[in-house]
Amino acid sequence: MSAPDPERLSLNTATVSKRWSLAQAIEGCARHGIRGISPWRDQIAAMGLGAAAKAVRAHGLTVSGVCRGGMFPAIDTAGRKAATEDNLRAVDEAHALGAQCLVLVAGGLPPGSKDIAGARAQVREGIAAVLPAARAARVPLAIEPLHPMYAADRACVNTLEQALDLCDALDPERSGALGVAVDVYHTWWDPKLEAQIARAGKKRILAYHICDWLVPTRDLLTDRGMMGDGVIDLPKIRSWVERQGYAGCHEVEIFSALDWWQREPDEVLAVMKRRHVECS
Amino acid sequence: MSAPDPERLSLNTATVSKRWSLAQAIEGCARHGIRGISPWRDQIAAMGLGAAAKAVRAHGLTVSGVCRGGMFPAIDTAGRKAATEDNLRAVDEAHALGAQCLVLVAGGLPPGSKDIAGARAQVREGIAAVLPAARAARVPLAIEPLHPMYAADRACVNTLEQALDLCDALDPERSGALGVAVDVYHTWWDPKLEAQIARAGKKRILAYHICDWLVPTRDLLTDRGMMGDGVIDLPKIRSWVERQGYAGCHEVEIFSALDWWQREPDEVLAVMKRRHVECS
Numbered sequence: 001m002s003a004p005d006p007e008r009l010s011l012n013t014a015t016v017s018k019r020w021s022l023a024q025a026i027e028g029c030a031r032h033g034i035r036g037i038s039p040w041r042d043q044i045a046a047m048g049l050g051a052a053a054k055a056v057r058a059h060g061l062t063v064s065g066v067c068r069g070g071m072f073p074a075i076d077t078a079g080r081k082a083a084t085e086d087n088l089r090a091v092d093e094a095h096a097l098g099a100q101c102l103v104l105v106a107g108g109l110p111p112g113s114k115d116i117a118g119a120r121a122q123v124r125e126g127i128a129a130v131l132p133a134a135r136a137a138r139v140p141l142a143i144e145p146l147h148p149m150y151a152a153d154r155a156c157v158n159t160l161e162q163a164l165d166l167c168d169a170l171d172p173e174r175s176g177a178l179g180v181a182v183d184v185y186h187t188w189w190d191p192k193l194e195a196q197i198a199r200a201g202k203k204r205i206l207a208y209h210i211c212d213w214l215v216p217t218r219d220l221l222t223d224r225g226m227m228g229d230g231v232i233d234l235p236k237i238r239s240w241v242e243r244q245g246y247a248g249c250h251e252v253e254i255f256s257a258l259d260w261w262q263r264e265p266d267e268v269l270a271v272m273k274r275r276h277v278e279c280s
Numbered sequence: 281m282s283a284p285d286p287e288r289l290s291l292n293t294a295t296v297s298k299r300w301s302l303a304q305a306i307e308g309c310a311r312h313g314i315r316g317i318s319p320w321r322d323q324i325a326a327m328g329l330g331a332a333a334k335a336v337r338a339h340g341l342t343v344s345g346v347c348r349g350g351m352f353p354a355i356d357t358a359g360r361k362a363a364t365e366d367n368l369r370a371v372d373e374a375h376a377l378g379a380q381c382l383v384l385v386a387g388g389l390p391p392g393s394k395d396i397a398g399a400r401a402q403v404r405e406g407i408a409a410v411l412p413a414a415r416a417a418r419v420p421l422a423i424e425p426l427h428p429m430y431a432a433d434r435a436c437v438n439t440l441e442q443a444l445d446l447c448d449a450l451d452p453e454r455s456g457a458l459g460v461a462v463d464v465y466h467t468w469w470d471p472k473l474e475a476q477i478a479r480a481g482k483k484r485i486l487a488y489h490i491c492d493w494l495v496p497t498r499d500l501l502t503d504r505g506m507m508g509d510g511v512i513d514l515p516k517i518r519s520w521v522e523r524q525g526y527a528g529c530h531e532v533e534i535f536s537a538l539d540w541w542q543r544e545p546d547e548v549l550a551v552m553k554r555r556h557v558e559c560s
Binding site: 109113114115116120147148149151152153156158159162188189190191213215216217220230231232233 | 393427
Protein backbone atom coordinates (compact mmCIF):
# COMPACT_ATOMS: atom_id res chain seq x y z
CA MET A 1 0.00 0.00 0.00
CA SER A 2 1.41 3.38 -0.89
CA ALA A 3 1.94 6.01 1.80
CA PRO A 4 -0.68 8.73 2.02
CA ASP A 5 -0.11 12.02 0.21
CA PRO A 6 1.25 14.47 2.85
CA GLU A 7 -0.69 17.23 1.09
CA ARG A 8 -3.95 15.64 2.29
CA LEU A 9 -3.22 16.10 5.99
CA SER A 10 -5.64 18.40 7.82
CA LEU A 11 -5.67 19.56 11.42
CA ASN A 12 -8.96 19.44 13.28
CA THR A 13 -8.42 22.24 15.75
CA ALA A 14 -9.85 20.23 18.68
CA THR A 15 -6.49 18.44 18.63
CA VAL A 16 -4.72 21.57 19.88
CA SER A 17 -7.46 23.98 21.01
CA LYS A 18 -6.64 23.71 24.72
CA ARG A 19 -3.47 25.70 23.96
CA TRP A 20 -3.97 27.40 20.61
CA SER A 21 -6.56 29.85 19.35
CA LEU A 22 -7.77 29.43 15.79
CA ALA A 23 -5.38 32.14 14.62
CA GLN A 24 -2.48 30.26 16.19
CA ALA A 25 -3.67 26.99 14.67
CA ILE A 26 -3.86 28.53 11.19
CA GLU A 27 -0.35 29.91 11.57
CA GLY A 28 0.83 26.60 12.99
CA CYS A 29 -0.49 24.70 9.98
CA ALA A 30 1.22 27.13 7.62
CA ARG A 31 4.48 26.84 9.57
CA HIS A 32 4.42 23.04 9.53
CA GLY A 33 3.32 22.74 5.91
CA ILE A 34 -0.05 21.24 6.84
CA ARG A 35 -2.41 22.18 4.02
CA GLY A 36 -5.80 21.57 5.62
CA ILE A 37 -7.63 22.76 8.71
CA SER A 38 -11.02 22.07 10.28
CA PRO A 39 -12.09 24.68 12.84
CA TRP A 40 -14.70 24.42 15.56
CA ARG A 41 -17.39 27.03 15.65
CA ASP A 42 -16.58 28.38 19.10
CA GLN A 43 -13.09 29.15 17.87
CA ILE A 44 -14.42 30.74 14.69
CA ALA A 45 -16.64 32.96 16.81
CA ALA A 46 -13.76 33.91 19.08
CA MET A 47 -11.56 34.91 16.14
CA GLY A 48 -14.35 36.46 14.14
CA LEU A 49 -15.68 34.82 10.99
CA GLY A 50 -14.25 37.43 8.63
CA ALA A 51 -10.81 37.31 10.17
CA ALA A 52 -10.82 33.51 10.11
CA ALA A 53 -11.85 33.41 6.46
CA LYS A 54 -9.17 35.94 5.57
CA ALA A 55 -6.47 34.04 7.45
CA VAL A 56 -7.22 30.66 5.88
CA ARG A 57 -7.26 32.27 2.43
CA ALA A 58 -4.03 34.15 3.10
CA HIS A 59 -2.28 30.85 3.83
CA GLY A 60 -4.06 28.96 1.05
CA LEU A 61 -5.41 26.37 3.49
CA THR A 62 -8.16 23.92 2.57
CA VAL A 63 -10.99 23.97 5.14
CA SER A 64 -11.77 20.27 5.24
CA GLY A 65 -14.87 20.85 7.33
CA VAL A 66 -16.53 23.02 9.94
CA CYS A 67 -17.27 21.41 13.30
CA ARG A 68 -20.11 21.28 13.78
CA GLY A 69 -23.77 21.39 13.00
CA GLY A 70 -26.35 18.89 14.15
CA MET A 71 -27.49 18.46 17.76
CA PHE A 72 -31.07 18.30 16.52
CA PRO A 73 -33.14 16.47 19.16
CA ALA A 74 -34.80 18.69 21.73
CA ILE A 75 -37.56 18.35 24.27
CA ASP A 76 -39.92 20.79 22.59
CA THR A 77 -40.71 22.68 19.39
CA ALA A 78 -38.84 25.76 20.54
CA GLY A 79 -35.72 23.69 21.09
CA ARG A 80 -35.98 22.09 17.68
CA LYS A 81 -36.50 25.49 16.05
CA ALA A 82 -33.44 26.86 17.83
CA ALA A 83 -31.41 23.88 16.62
CA THR A 84 -32.48 24.48 13.03
CA GLU A 85 -31.59 28.15 13.26
CA ASP A 86 -28.21 27.36 14.71
CA ASN A 87 -27.55 24.94 11.86
CA LEU A 88 -28.47 27.60 9.32
CA ARG A 89 -25.89 29.90 10.91
CA ALA A 90 -23.37 27.08 10.73
CA VAL A 91 -24.07 26.71 7.01
CA ASP A 92 -23.36 30.42 6.55
CA GLU A 93 -20.11 30.12 8.45
CA ALA A 94 -19.02 27.10 6.44
CA HIS A 95 -19.86 28.99 3.26
CA ALA A 96 -17.86 32.03 4.33
CA LEU A 97 -14.87 29.82 5.05
CA GLY A 98 -15.18 27.95 1.78
CA ALA A 99 -15.39 24.72 3.75
CA GLN A 100 -15.65 21.42 1.94
CA CYS A 101 -18.49 20.39 4.23
CA LEU A 102 -20.37 21.14 7.42
CA VAL A 103 -20.00 18.18 9.77
CA LEU A 104 -23.25 17.14 11.45
CA VAL A 105 -23.11 15.44 14.83
CA ALA A 106 -26.67 14.29 15.25
CA GLY A 107 -27.28 14.91 18.94
CA GLY A 108 -28.43 12.39 21.53
CA LEU A 109 -31.51 11.86 23.64
CA PRO A 110 -33.27 14.99 24.88
CA PRO A 111 -33.05 15.33 28.69
CA GLY A 112 -35.26 12.75 30.39
CA SER A 113 -36.03 10.88 27.20
CA LYS A 114 -35.54 7.15 26.58
CA ASP A 115 -36.96 7.37 23.07
CA ILE A 116 -34.00 6.83 20.78
CA ALA A 117 -36.23 6.10 17.79
CA GLY A 118 -37.93 9.44 18.39
CA ALA A 119 -34.58 11.21 18.63
CA ARG A 120 -33.57 9.63 15.35
CA ALA A 121 -36.77 10.86 13.71
CA GLN A 122 -35.95 14.36 14.95
CA VAL A 123 -32.48 14.13 13.42
CA ARG A 124 -34.00 13.22 10.10
CA GLU A 125 -36.42 16.14 10.28
CA GLY A 126 -33.65 18.49 11.34
CA ILE A 127 -31.40 17.57 8.44
CA ALA A 128 -34.33 17.89 6.05
CA ALA A 129 -34.98 21.41 7.38
CA VAL A 130 -31.38 22.52 6.88
CA LEU A 131 -30.69 20.82 3.56
CA PRO A 132 -32.27 23.41 1.21
CA ALA A 133 -30.15 26.23 2.63
CA ALA A 134 -27.05 24.03 2.48
CA ARG A 135 -27.76 23.24 -1.16
CA ALA A 136 -28.26 26.89 -1.95
CA ALA A 137 -24.99 27.80 -0.25
CA ARG A 138 -23.20 24.84 -1.88
CA VAL A 139 -22.12 23.60 1.54
CA PRO A 140 -22.39 19.81 1.59
CA LEU A 141 -23.71 18.37 4.85
CA ALA A 142 -21.62 15.50 6.19
CA ILE A 143 -23.44 13.28 8.66
CA GLU A 144 -20.83 11.87 11.02
CA PRO A 145 -21.90 8.62 12.64
CA LEU A 146 -20.48 8.62 16.16
CA HIS A 147 -19.38 5.56 18.09
CA PRO A 148 -22.32 3.78 19.76
CA MET A 149 -20.90 4.72 23.18
CA TYR A 150 -22.11 8.27 22.43
CA ALA A 151 -25.65 7.27 21.41
CA ALA A 152 -27.26 8.67 24.57
CA ASP A 153 -25.52 11.99 24.96
CA ARG A 154 -23.92 13.07 21.68
CA ALA A 155 -25.20 11.38 18.57
CA CYS A 156 -27.92 8.85 17.92
CA VAL A 157 -26.56 8.20 14.42
CA ASN A 158 -24.12 5.42 15.19
CA THR A 159 -23.24 3.47 12.08
CA LEU A 160 -22.29 4.36 8.54
CA GLU A 161 -25.20 2.24 7.36
CA GLN A 162 -27.63 4.33 9.40
CA ALA A 163 -26.11 7.59 8.11
CA LEU A 164 -26.34 6.36 4.53
CA ASP A 165 -29.96 5.35 5.05
CA LEU A 166 -30.57 8.99 5.99
CA CYS A 167 -28.78 10.13 2.85
CA ASP A 168 -30.89 7.80 0.72
CA ALA A 169 -34.06 9.12 2.33
CA LEU A 170 -33.23 12.82 2.12
CA ASP A 171 -31.14 13.01 -1.04
CA PRO A 172 -32.15 10.04 -3.15
CA GLU A 173 -30.78 11.64 -6.30
CA ARG A 174 -27.26 11.58 -4.75
CA SER A 175 -26.82 15.24 -5.59
CA GLY A 176 -23.70 15.64 -3.50
CA ALA A 177 -25.42 17.96 -1.07
CA LEU A 178 -25.62 15.28 1.63
CA GLY A 179 -23.09 12.66 2.56
CA VAL A 180 -21.03 11.29 5.42
CA ALA A 181 -17.90 11.98 7.40
CA VAL A 182 -16.08 8.69 7.94
CA ASP A 183 -14.14 8.87 11.20
CA VAL A 184 -12.08 5.78 11.90
CA TYR A 185 -12.44 6.24 15.66
CA HIS A 186 -16.20 5.89 15.45
CA THR A 187 -16.38 3.21 12.78
CA TRP A 188 -13.29 0.98 12.87
CA TRP A 189 -15.10 -1.76 14.80
CA ASP A 190 -18.00 -2.05 12.34
CA PRO A 191 -18.13 -5.41 10.55
CA LYS A 192 -19.96 -3.66 7.70
CA LEU A 193 -17.51 -0.78 7.35
CA GLU A 194 -15.91 -1.83 4.07
CA ALA A 195 -19.27 -2.60 2.48
CA GLN A 196 -20.82 0.66 3.63
CA ILE A 197 -17.85 2.72 2.41
CA ALA A 198 -18.40 1.08 -0.98
CA ARG A 199 -22.11 1.88 -0.73
CA ALA A 200 -21.31 5.52 0.03
CA GLY A 201 -19.05 5.87 -2.98
CA LYS A 202 -17.08 8.93 -3.89
CA LYS A 203 -20.15 11.12 -4.03
CA ARG A 204 -21.08 10.61 -0.41
CA ILE A 205 -17.71 10.40 1.31
CA LEU A 206 -17.33 14.06 2.18
CA ALA A 207 -14.69 13.78 4.88
CA TYR A 208 -12.25 11.25 6.30
CA HIS A 209 -11.08 11.64 9.90
CA ILE A 210 -8.22 9.75 11.47
CA CYS A 211 -6.73 9.08 14.89
CA ASP A 212 -6.40 5.76 16.75
CA TRP A 213 -8.19 3.57 19.30
CA LEU A 214 -6.10 3.00 22.40
CA VAL A 215 -6.09 -0.20 24.46
CA PRO A 216 -7.03 0.36 27.16
CA THR A 217 -9.21 3.40 26.56
CA ARG A 218 -9.31 5.25 29.86
CA ASP A 219 -12.11 7.70 29.15
CA LEU A 220 -15.12 7.55 26.87
CA LEU A 221 -14.54 11.00 25.39
CA THR A 222 -11.00 12.25 25.81
CA ASP A 223 -8.65 9.32 25.32
CA ARG A 224 -8.16 9.07 21.59
CA GLY A 225 -4.76 8.05 20.31
CA MET A 226 -2.33 9.41 17.73
CA MET A 227 -2.14 7.36 14.54
CA GLY A 228 0.03 4.33 15.18
CA ASP A 229 -0.53 4.18 18.93
CA GLY A 230 -3.65 2.04 18.80
CA VAL A 231 -5.27 -0.90 17.08
CA ILE A 232 -6.92 0.60 14.01
CA ASP A 233 -5.63 -0.66 10.67
CA LEU A 234 -5.49 2.82 9.17
CA PRO A 235 -3.88 1.95 5.81
CA LYS A 236 -6.59 -0.62 5.21
CA ILE A 237 -9.47 1.77 5.91
CA ARG A 238 -7.76 4.45 3.79
CA SER A 239 -7.52 1.95 0.95
CA TRP A 240 -11.28 1.43 1.18
CA VAL A 241 -12.10 5.14 0.90
CA GLU A 242 -9.48 5.68 -1.81
CA ARG A 243 -10.88 2.76 -3.80
CA GLN A 244 -14.08 4.79 -4.04
CA GLY A 245 -12.11 7.69 -5.48
CA TYR A 246 -12.01 9.76 -2.31
CA ALA A 247 -9.31 12.37 -2.83
CA GLY A 248 -10.07 14.76 0.03
CA CYS A 249 -8.30 15.52 3.27
CA HIS A 250 -7.18 13.19 6.04
CA GLU A 251 -8.31 15.17 9.04
CA VAL A 252 -6.72 14.45 12.40
CA GLU A 253 -9.05 14.90 15.36
CA ILE A 254 -7.62 13.79 18.70
CA PHE A 255 -9.38 14.41 22.01
CA SER A 256 -6.69 13.51 24.51
CA ALA A 257 -6.86 15.06 27.95
CA LEU A 258 -4.11 12.84 29.35
CA ASP A 259 -1.57 13.02 26.55
CA TRP A 260 -1.71 15.21 23.44
CA TRP A 261 -3.61 18.09 25.02
CA GLN A 262 -0.80 18.26 27.56
CA ARG A 263 1.89 18.76 24.92
CA GLU A 264 3.12 21.80 23.04
CA PRO A 265 1.04 22.10 19.86
CA ASP A 266 4.16 22.47 17.72
CA GLU A 267 5.25 19.05 18.96
CA VAL A 268 1.77 17.63 18.31
CA LEU A 269 1.80 18.89 14.71
CA ALA A 270 5.28 17.54 14.06
CA VAL A 271 4.33 14.08 15.37
CA MET A 272 1.04 14.18 13.51
CA LYS A 273 2.80 14.94 10.20
CA ARG A 274 5.23 12.08 10.68
CA ARG A 275 2.61 9.57 11.82
CA HIS A 276 0.31 10.50 8.96
CA VAL A 277 2.89 9.31 6.47
CA GLU A 278 4.26 6.41 8.50
CA CYS A 279 1.16 4.93 10.09
CA SER A 280 -1.96 5.86 8.19
CA MET B 281 -47.35 -3.08 28.49
CA SER B 282 -47.70 -5.67 31.22
CA ALA B 283 -45.11 -5.89 33.98
CA PRO B 284 -42.54 -8.67 33.68
CA ASP B 285 -43.11 -11.96 35.44
CA PRO B 286 -41.11 -11.81 38.70
CA GLU B 287 -40.39 -15.53 38.30
CA ARG B 288 -38.17 -14.73 35.29
CA LEU B 289 -35.66 -12.70 37.27
CA SER B 290 -32.14 -14.15 37.36
CA LEU B 291 -29.01 -12.93 39.12
CA ASN B 292 -25.80 -12.84 37.17
CA THR B 293 -23.32 -13.33 39.97
CA ALA B 294 -20.97 -10.61 38.65
CA THR B 295 -23.51 -8.20 40.13
CA VAL B 296 -22.53 -9.22 43.66
CA SER B 297 -19.32 -11.25 43.33
CA LYS B 298 -17.09 -8.63 44.96
CA ARG B 299 -18.80 -9.51 48.26
CA TRP B 300 -20.46 -12.88 47.82
CA SER B 301 -19.13 -16.28 46.91
CA LEU B 302 -21.26 -18.43 44.62
CA ALA B 303 -22.58 -20.34 47.63
CA GLN B 304 -23.69 -17.07 49.21
CA ALA B 305 -25.25 -15.91 45.93
CA ILE B 306 -27.23 -19.13 45.60
CA GLU B 307 -28.48 -18.79 49.17
CA GLY B 308 -29.20 -15.11 48.58
CA CYS B 309 -31.33 -15.86 45.54
CA ALA B 310 -33.26 -18.48 47.49
CA ARG B 311 -33.75 -16.07 50.39
CA HIS B 312 -35.01 -13.27 48.11
CA GLY B 313 -37.23 -15.51 46.01
CA ILE B 314 -35.11 -14.99 42.90
CA ARG B 315 -35.55 -18.10 40.78
CA GLY B 316 -32.63 -17.83 38.38
CA ILE B 317 -28.88 -17.53 38.65
CA SER B 318 -26.00 -17.23 36.20
CA PRO B 319 -22.61 -18.03 37.71
CA TRP B 320 -19.15 -17.14 36.43
CA ARG B 321 -16.67 -19.92 35.96
CA ASP B 322 -14.09 -18.64 38.42
CA GLN B 323 -16.76 -18.78 41.11
CA ILE B 324 -17.86 -22.25 40.04
CA ALA B 325 -14.26 -23.40 40.30
CA ALA B 326 -13.87 -21.83 43.73
CA MET B 327 -17.01 -23.55 45.06
CA GLY B 328 -16.41 -26.82 43.24
CA LEU B 329 -18.56 -27.86 40.29
CA GLY B 330 -20.27 -30.69 42.14
CA ALA B 331 -21.11 -28.56 45.14
CA ALA B 332 -22.41 -25.77 42.91
CA ALA B 333 -24.63 -28.15 40.93
CA LYS B 334 -25.95 -29.67 44.15
CA ALA B 335 -26.73 -26.27 45.67
CA VAL B 336 -28.60 -24.92 42.64
CA ARG B 337 -30.63 -28.13 42.47
CA ALA B 338 -31.34 -28.07 46.19
CA HIS B 339 -32.89 -24.62 45.82
CA GLY B 340 -34.59 -25.41 42.52
CA LEU B 341 -32.86 -22.52 40.78
CA THR B 342 -32.80 -22.14 37.02
CA VAL B 343 -29.25 -21.62 35.73
CA SER B 344 -29.96 -19.07 33.02
CA GLY B 345 -26.43 -19.31 31.69
CA VAL B 346 -22.81 -19.98 32.51
CA CYS B 347 -20.39 -17.07 32.05
CA ARG B 348 -18.46 -17.61 30.00
CA GLY B 349 -16.92 -19.39 27.08
CA GLY B 350 -15.42 -17.73 24.05
CA MET B 351 -12.21 -15.68 24.05
CA PHE B 352 -11.14 -17.45 20.89
CA PRO B 353 -8.59 -15.24 19.09
CA ALA B 354 -4.98 -15.97 19.94
CA ILE B 355 -1.61 -15.16 18.47
CA ASP B 356 -0.72 -18.74 17.59
CA THR B 357 -2.04 -22.25 17.09
CA ALA B 358 -1.22 -23.26 20.66
CA GLY B 359 -3.28 -20.35 21.95
CA ARG B 360 -6.23 -21.23 19.76
CA LYS B 361 -6.01 -24.87 20.84
CA ALA B 362 -5.97 -23.84 24.48
CA ALA B 363 -9.03 -21.66 23.89
CA THR B 364 -10.91 -24.54 22.31
CA GLU B 365 -10.03 -26.85 25.18
CA ASP B 366 -11.13 -24.29 27.72
CA ASN B 367 -14.44 -23.93 25.92
CA LEU B 368 -14.94 -27.69 25.98
CA ARG B 369 -14.46 -27.62 29.76
CA ALA B 370 -16.96 -24.79 29.95
CA VAL B 371 -19.49 -26.91 28.04
CA ASP B 372 -19.00 -29.69 30.58
CA GLU B 373 -19.52 -27.30 33.46
CA ALA B 374 -22.66 -25.84 31.89
CA HIS B 375 -23.94 -29.38 31.35
CA ALA B 376 -23.26 -30.36 34.96
CA LEU B 377 -25.16 -27.31 36.16
CA GLY B 378 -28.07 -27.93 33.81
CA ALA B 379 -27.53 -24.43 32.40
CA GLN B 380 -29.84 -23.10 29.71
CA CYS B 381 -26.83 -21.96 27.72
CA LEU B 382 -23.13 -21.30 27.74
CA VAL B 383 -22.57 -17.61 27.03
CA LEU B 384 -19.81 -16.95 24.52
CA VAL B 385 -17.90 -13.68 24.70
CA ALA B 386 -15.95 -13.75 21.47
CA GLY B 387 -12.63 -12.28 22.55
CA GLY B 388 -10.87 -9.29 21.03
CA LEU B 389 -7.70 -8.69 19.06
CA PRO B 390 -4.72 -10.88 19.94
CA PRO B 391 -1.86 -8.86 21.50
CA GLY B 392 -0.18 -6.68 18.88
CA SER B 393 -2.77 -7.38 16.20
CA LYS B 394 -4.75 -4.82 14.23
CA ASP B 395 -6.51 -7.49 12.18
CA ILE B 396 -10.10 -7.44 13.37
CA ALA B 397 -11.32 -9.36 10.34
CA GLY B 398 -8.80 -12.05 11.18
CA ALA B 399 -9.94 -12.13 14.81
CA ARG B 400 -13.51 -12.53 13.62
CA ALA B 401 -12.50 -15.43 11.41
CA GLN B 402 -10.86 -17.06 14.44
CA VAL B 403 -14.06 -16.63 16.43
CA ARG B 404 -16.01 -18.38 13.73
CA GLU B 405 -13.51 -21.24 13.66
CA GLY B 406 -13.52 -21.45 17.44
CA ILE B 407 -17.29 -21.72 17.70
CA ALA B 408 -17.30 -24.31 14.91
CA ALA B 409 -14.77 -26.35 16.88
CA VAL B 410 -16.82 -26.30 20.08
CA LEU B 411 -20.28 -26.72 18.58
CA PRO B 412 -20.27 -30.53 18.14
CA ALA B 413 -19.47 -31.09 21.82
CA ALA B 414 -22.07 -28.53 22.83
CA ARG B 415 -24.69 -30.28 20.70
CA ALA B 416 -23.78 -33.63 22.19
CA ALA B 417 -24.06 -32.23 25.72
CA ARG B 418 -27.28 -30.40 24.85
CA VAL B 419 -25.73 -27.13 26.00
CA PRO B 420 -26.81 -24.35 23.60
CA LEU B 421 -24.09 -21.84 22.81
CA ALA B 422 -25.24 -18.23 23.14
CA ILE B 423 -23.07 -15.74 21.26
CA GLU B 424 -23.25 -12.47 23.15
CA PRO B 425 -22.53 -9.45 20.98
CA LEU B 426 -20.67 -6.96 23.13
CA HIS B 427 -20.85 -3.19 22.81
CA PRO B 428 -18.53 -1.87 20.09
CA MET B 429 -16.45 -0.11 22.77
CA TYR B 430 -15.16 -3.59 23.68
CA ALA B 431 -14.24 -4.61 20.12
CA ALA B 432 -10.48 -4.36 20.70
CA ASP B 433 -10.06 -6.02 24.05
CA ARG B 434 -13.08 -8.19 24.86
CA ALA B 435 -15.26 -9.17 21.94
CA CYS B 436 -15.04 -8.58 18.23
CA VAL B 437 -18.65 -9.68 17.78
CA ASN B 438 -20.39 -6.34 18.26
CA THR B 439 -23.89 -6.40 16.81
CA LEU B 440 -26.79 -8.79 16.92
CA GLU B 441 -26.73 -8.89 13.13
CA GLN B 442 -23.12 -10.06 13.15
CA ALA B 443 -23.87 -12.72 15.79
CA LEU B 444 -26.84 -13.97 13.77
CA ASP B 445 -24.72 -14.11 10.63
CA LEU B 446 -22.45 -16.47 12.58
CA CYS B 447 -25.46 -18.54 13.61
CA ASP B 448 -26.63 -18.74 10.01
CA ALA B 449 -23.18 -19.84 8.87
CA LEU B 450 -22.58 -22.45 11.57
CA ASP B 451 -26.08 -23.73 12.28
CA PRO B 452 -28.08 -23.07 9.13
CA GLU B 453 -30.69 -25.64 10.13
CA ARG B 454 -31.56 -23.52 13.22
CA SER B 455 -31.21 -26.59 15.40
CA GLY B 456 -31.30 -24.63 18.65
CA ALA B 457 -27.69 -25.54 19.43
CA LEU B 458 -26.45 -22.04 18.59
CA GLY B 459 -28.06 -18.70 19.26
CA VAL B 460 -27.53 -15.35 20.92
CA ALA B 461 -27.61 -13.68 24.29
CA VAL B 462 -29.33 -10.31 23.92
CA ASP B 463 -27.92 -7.91 26.50
CA VAL B 464 -29.60 -4.51 26.48
CA TYR B 465 -26.41 -2.79 27.65
CA HIS B 466 -24.56 -3.92 24.55
CA THR B 467 -27.36 -3.53 22.02
CA TRP B 468 -29.79 -0.78 23.09
CA TRP B 469 -28.21 1.79 20.73
CA ASP B 470 -28.50 -0.40 17.63
CA PRO B 471 -30.90 1.02 15.02
CA LYS B 472 -31.42 -2.54 13.77
CA LEU B 473 -32.13 -4.07 17.17
CA GLU B 474 -35.85 -4.68 16.73
CA ALA B 475 -35.38 -6.13 13.25
CA GLN B 476 -32.55 -8.40 14.35
CA ILE B 477 -34.46 -9.66 17.38
CA ALA B 478 -37.25 -10.58 14.97
CA ARG B 479 -34.70 -12.28 12.71
CA ALA B 480 -33.35 -14.28 15.67
CA GLY B 481 -36.78 -15.54 16.62
CA LYS B 482 -37.56 -17.70 19.60
CA LYS B 483 -35.19 -20.43 18.51
CA ARG B 484 -32.12 -18.24 18.66
CA ILE B 485 -32.81 -15.97 21.61
CA LEU B 486 -31.17 -18.06 24.29
CA ALA B 487 -30.73 -15.41 26.96
CA TYR B 488 -31.89 -11.90 27.76
CA HIS B 489 -29.72 -9.70 30.00
CA ILE B 490 -30.80 -6.44 31.55
CA CYS B 491 -29.30 -3.46 33.35
CA ASP B 492 -29.19 0.20 32.26
CA TRP B 493 -26.97 2.71 30.44
CA LEU B 494 -26.03 5.63 32.67
CA VAL B 495 -25.55 9.20 31.45
CA PRO B 496 -22.79 10.05 31.93
CA THR B 497 -21.00 6.71 31.86
CA ARG B 498 -17.84 7.20 33.90
CA ASP B 499 -15.98 4.04 32.99
CA LEU B 500 -16.03 1.83 29.91
CA LEU B 501 -16.31 -1.40 31.88
CA THR B 502 -17.59 -0.91 35.39
CA ASP B 503 -20.28 1.76 35.31
CA ARG B 504 -23.46 -0.05 34.37
CA GLY B 505 -26.69 1.08 35.93
CA MET B 506 -29.56 -0.59 37.75
CA MET B 507 -32.74 -0.87 35.70
CA GLY B 508 -34.51 2.48 35.78
CA ASP B 509 -31.42 4.59 36.45
CA GLY B 510 -30.44 5.07 32.82
CA VAL B 511 -31.80 5.73 29.35
CA ILE B 512 -32.68 2.28 28.03
CA ASP B 513 -36.34 1.70 27.22
CA LEU B 514 -36.39 -1.71 28.87
CA PRO B 515 -40.11 -2.47 28.53
CA LYS B 516 -39.88 -1.84 24.80
CA ILE B 517 -36.93 -4.14 24.24
CA ARG B 518 -38.59 -6.80 26.41
CA SER B 519 -41.70 -6.50 24.26
CA TRP B 520 -39.56 -7.24 21.20
CA VAL B 521 -38.07 -10.43 22.64
CA GLU B 522 -41.41 -11.53 24.07
CA ARG B 523 -43.09 -10.98 20.70
CA GLN B 524 -40.77 -13.69 19.40
CA GLY B 525 -41.99 -16.03 22.11
CA TYR B 526 -38.99 -15.70 24.40
CA ALA B 527 -40.06 -17.04 27.77
CA GLY B 528 -36.70 -17.41 29.49
CA CYS B 529 -35.01 -15.51 32.28
CA HIS B 530 -34.34 -11.81 32.63
CA GLU B 531 -30.78 -11.92 33.86
CA VAL B 532 -29.39 -8.91 35.69
CA GLU B 533 -25.70 -8.30 35.13
CA ILE B 534 -24.35 -5.07 36.60
CA PHE B 535 -20.66 -4.19 36.68
CA SER B 536 -20.61 -1.18 38.96
CA ALA B 537 -17.42 -0.39 40.82
CA LEU B 538 -18.66 2.98 42.03
CA ASP B 539 -22.16 2.06 43.17
CA TRP B 540 -23.69 -1.42 43.34
CA TRP B 541 -20.46 -3.28 44.08
CA GLN B 542 -20.08 -1.00 47.10
CA ARG B 543 -23.44 -2.00 48.59
CA GLU B 544 -24.53 -4.95 50.67
CA PRO B 545 -25.65 -7.70 48.28
CA ASP B 546 -28.90 -8.19 50.19
CA GLU B 547 -29.75 -4.57 49.41
CA VAL B 548 -28.72 -5.03 45.76
CA LEU B 549 -31.00 -8.06 45.40
CA ALA B 550 -33.94 -6.27 47.02
CA VAL B 551 -33.58 -3.25 44.73
CA MET B 552 -33.08 -5.50 41.72
CA LYS B 553 -36.30 -7.39 42.45
CA ARG B 554 -38.27 -4.18 42.74
CA ARG B 555 -36.76 -2.52 39.70
CA HIS B 556 -37.29 -5.64 37.62
CA VAL B 557 -41.03 -5.35 38.09
CA GLU B 558 -41.25 -1.55 38.07
CA CYS B 559 -38.76 -0.55 35.38
CA SER B 560 -38.10 -3.38 32.98
